[in-house]
Amino acid sequence: MPEFKTEPYITDSHHHLSHQDFSSDIEEVIGRAREAGVEILIEGGGEVALPYYLKNCLSDPYLRNMYFCAGLHPHDAMNFSDSILDKLRSLATHKRFAGVGECGLDYHYDNSPRDVQKRVFRKHIELASELKKPLAIHARKSYRDVFGILEDEGVPEAGVLFHCFSGGDEDLxxxxxxxxxxxxxxxxxxxxxxxTREVISSVPRERLLIETDAPYLAPQNVRGKRNEPSYIRYVADELANLWGLPVEDVYFITTYNARVFFNIDIDHGGDIVYKLGDRLYLNVTNRCTNRCSFCIRNFRDGLGGYYLKLRVEPTPDEVIKAIGIPGEYEEIVFCGYGEPLIRYDLVREVARYIKERGGRVRVNTNGIARLYHGVDAIEYVSNYVDVFSISLNATNGEEYNRICRPLYKGAYKEVLKSIERAKSLNKEVRVSFVESSGADLTGAEDMAEALGVSVR
Incomplete structure (x- = not known):
């Protein structure tokens, strides 16, 4: 049975729990992180030998969701040797090895000569490419040279992460x-x-991670103290203010990004439920009757910290268990990786459970599931649904076929029929258009008005 997740969890994508500052109370530090909701901890490396961390932290009971990078910090570039490179390759065989680094160029302190830093940075890029692992980069007052070296050597296929970003708009x-x-x-x-806040506010949400860099750079709320992973909530709070989102959404988004970048916990059964703001969304199938060019399925396997690509479709009982208490949410929405009304029996059973317990139900549908199984699913589930949100996406059939690429002929006409059927059942009906779809949406609002429905 899948492991259900209805509460947000946080990822500290870069810390140094291997630092001697944590040698006396590492268990307490990890315990406080867990209490604060930090589930994934990624050691930032910067030291080749991580004996204490590997022995004491990456063993039971702390093994779950703890990972590490390994590399040589630019401060220590003078210590690089072939034997160091061999140690890095050896560390890369550990099942919790996540990436190469941190490595790069630091022109603020210049603890190692710049020519040495550059040479060692190139070695790390080569290693990341060899291992097919992501590269965590430290760049301080050195972005131009970092970019030049990456251009010369080639960006590793698994990608690069600029930790503790301090650059400007051009660097971004x-x-x-x-x-x-x-x-x-x-x-x-x-x-x-x-x-910094101005620049960070312009970073695409799907490209941003959060970190503590503990024991360094404690947030303003605890400035002067030793930093630790539990303090990452202060960073998330500030980012939530910048984005204008609930902080829980920041947890979801940045955790998902960390999982994608470091390839962590991607191969699992998929999340049945995901929470965004005050709404709970139900993900019940991968199957769909359309192949929309703009669909998230074409670009990633999840959303907001959740992995939505299901290995096995859940049973009604599994979905109900994952929901918990329906009344805790403003609305519960059938909306996931596929078309929910393909599983109309499950939608009806689960929606009835929600309504009997005082919950509000919305079904997001493309309106053409009937062409898939021959059942009028909208009418079948309607007794337990408050709102149907139907994806219209275009103002004519030709445009619809171009961007939605339906599997069945007559799909656009079926969408329009579904809108009328939902209205005839005295349900609230909305239609939606995706602005980034590439469709000409001139007249979309007029069309919705003519259909007698609201538009989103």
Whole structure:
């Protein structure tokens, strides 16, 4: 049976729990992180030998959801040797090895000569490419040279993450051009970090991770203390303010990004439920009657910290168990990786359970499931549904076929019939259009008005 997740969890994508500052109370630090909702912990590396961390933290009971990177910090580039490279390759065989790094160039302290830093950075890029692992980069006052070396050596296929990002708009643009990721920590909370907040607010949400860099750079709320993973909530709070989202959504989004970048926990059964704001969404099938060009399925396997590609379709009992208490949510929505009304029997049973317990139900549908199984699913489930949100997506059949690429002929006419059927059942009906679909949506609102439905 799948492991159900209805509460948000957080990922600290870069910390240094291997640091000697944690040697006396590592168990307590990890315990506080768990209590704060931090489920995934990624050691940022920067040291080749991680004996204490590997022995004490990546063994039971702390093994679950703890990972590490390994590399040589630019401060220590002078210590690089062939034997160090061999140690890195050896560490890469560990089942919790997540990536190469942190490595890069630091021109603020210049603890190692710059020519040595550059040479060692190139070695790390080569290693990441060899291992097919992501690369975690430290860049401080050195972005131009970092970009130049990446251009020379080639960006590793598994991608790059610029940890503790401190660059400007042009640096961000270069990173995004190479499909890179950004990570930000406690600096985001500093009163004088106005420019940093401006830049971070323009990072695409699907490219941003959060971190602590513990024991360094404690957030403003605890400035002066040793930083630790439990303090990552302060970073998430600030990011939620910048994005104008509930902080739980920040947890979901940044966790999903970390899982994708580090290839963590991707091969599992899929999340049956996912929470965004005050709404709970139910993911009951991968199957769909359309192949929309703009669909999330074409680009990723999940959304907002959740992995939605199901290995096995859930039973009604499994969905009900995952929901918990329906009344805790403003609305419960059948909307996942596929078309929910393909499983109209399950939708009816689960929706009835929700309604009998005082919940509000919405079904998001493309309106053409009837062409799949020959059943008028909208009428079949209607007694237990408050709102039907039907994906219209285009103002004419030709445009619909171009962007939605339906498997069945007459799909657009069926969508229009579904809208009329839902209205005839005295249900609230909405139609939706996706602005990023590439369709000409001129007249979309007029069409919705003519159909007598609201538009989203």
């Amino acid at each position: 643009a270069r990173i995004l051009e190479m499909d890179g990721y950004i990570s930000i920590g406690g600096v985001l909370t500093f009163p004088n970090a106005v420019r």
